[in-house]
Amino acid sequence: MDHLREQILKLREDFTKGTLNEGDVNKSPALEFEKWLAQALESQVPEIQAMTLNTVSPEGKPASRIVYLREFEHDQYWFYGNYNSKKAKHMEKNPNIALSFFWPDLQRQIRIEGTVTKCHPNNSDEYFNNRPYESKLGSWASDQSGELSSREELINKVEELKNKFTPDTIKRPDFWGGWILQANYYEFWQGRKSRLHDRIIYVQENNVWKIKRLAP
Ligand SMILES: Cc1cc2nc3c(=O)[nH]c(=O)nc-3n(C[C@H](O)[C@H](O)[C@H](O)COP(=O)(O)O)c2cc1C
Numbered sequence: 001m002d003h004l005r006e007q008i009l010k011l012r013e014d015f016t017k018g019t020l021n022e023g024d025v026n027k028s029p030a031l032e033f034e035k036w037l038a039q040a041l042e043s044q045v046p047e048i049q050a051m052t053l054n055t056v057s058p059e060g061k062p063a064s065r066i067v068y069l070r071e072f073e074h075d076q077y078w079f080y081g082n083y084n085s086k087k088a089k090h091m092e093k094n095p096n097i098a099l100s101f102f103w104p105d106l107q108r109q110i111r112i113e114g115t116v117t118k119c120h121p122n123n124s125d126e127y128f129n130n131r132p133y134e135s136k137l138g139s140w141a142s143d144q145s146g147e148l149s150s151r152e153e154l155i156n157k158v159e160e161l162k163n164k165f166t167p168d169t170i171k172r173p174d175f176w177g178g179w180i181l182q183a184n185y186y187e188f189w190q191g192r193k194s195r196l197h198d199r200i201i202y203v204q205e206n207n208v209w210k211i212k213r214l215a216p
Contacts, residue, residue, distance in 0.1 A: 015107040015191025020198035022211055029186040029202035029209055030075045036110060036188065037072075045103045053079065054098040055090035063090065069099075070127065075183040077112060078119060080127060082144035083175045091116050097181060107191035114183040124177030133167040139176045140165070187214070 026032040040048040054064045063086060071078035077099060082088060091097060095115040102109050128136065141157040148154055165171075186202040197216035202209045 014193055015197065016193055017107045018190050019192065020188060020190035020200055022200060022213060025188065025200055025211065027209065027211075029183070029188075030072075032188060032202075033072070033110065033112075033186070036106075036108065040103050040106060040108075043103075043105055045105045048101070048103060050101075051079075052100045052102075053087060054100070055087050056094050056096065057090050058093040063087070070178070075114075077181040077183065078123075078178050079181075080124070080178045081176070082139070082142065083118070083177055084146075085144040087145075091179060099181060109187075109189035111185075111187040111189070112181065112183050113185040114181045116179050116181050119178035119180050121172075121177065125172050127178060128172035128176065133170065136170045136172075137161050137165070140170070140173050192216075 026035065037048065049069045050066050051069050052064050053067045054062060056062050065087065067079045067081060067087075069077060070080055095117065097114070097116045099112045100109060128139070131139075137158050140161050141154060184204050188198075188200045190198040192198055195216060199214040199216055201212050201214055203212065204210075
């Protein structure tokens with residue numbers, strides 16, 4: 001164990017893969033995001049759509065977990081999950097949330113903040129209907145964030161549901177759907193040598209995006 005701690009302490013990577021300048025970024029953060037996403041896709045960064053979703057409970061306790069980005073357009077970022085889950089309860093009472101992406105291969109981080117709403121049920125239906133049957137069954141079977149007595153309980157529920165719904169009849173459960181983050185803050189972070197990283201932020205002032213640089 002001491003060896004493990006020593007190894008972790010010694011891990012140190014210098015970031016040298018890119019630079020980020022105020023003059024080079026797009027005036028629109030949504031377009032800058034798309035540019036970075038396209039570059040990540042091109043570089044075959046694994047799981048680029050995985051983002052950390054940070055929420056805060058009504059009592060002010062934060063929690064974070066990974067979810068998948070599914071759609072994006074005009075400063076809106078869409079993700080899906082269970083409307084009874086812990087994150088859902090947080091977002092119901094406190095719509096201020098934050099997302100972050102880390103793409104190690106590009107030495108890049110993106111942070112997005114804003115407020116969240118549930119998407120229209122028709123949009124959730126459309127997304128759900130395009131999921132594989134097994135994923136659909138999983139959404140029905142999982143009382144997400146609820147306690148299970150065993151893994152068998154979950155598996156048995158899936159088996160029961162297979163008898164109830166065929167691939168043709170399975171519809172979205174009311175307790176499952178999408179959320180949309182409306183962004184009001186972005187940060188694009190490019191790792192640089194000797195920890196002198198580039199951090200370019202976009203803040204909204206009177207409906208105009210202002211571009212600023214932060215100290216690393
Ligand atoms: C790579 C990855 C992708 C995930 N994608 C989703 C997702 O899109 N939606 C979701 O509800 N949970 C997703 N999860 C599971 C969540 O991290 C989390 O366990 C779940 O949403 C329950 O969180 P909660 O109890 O805070 O609500 C994903 C986990 C990982 C590791």
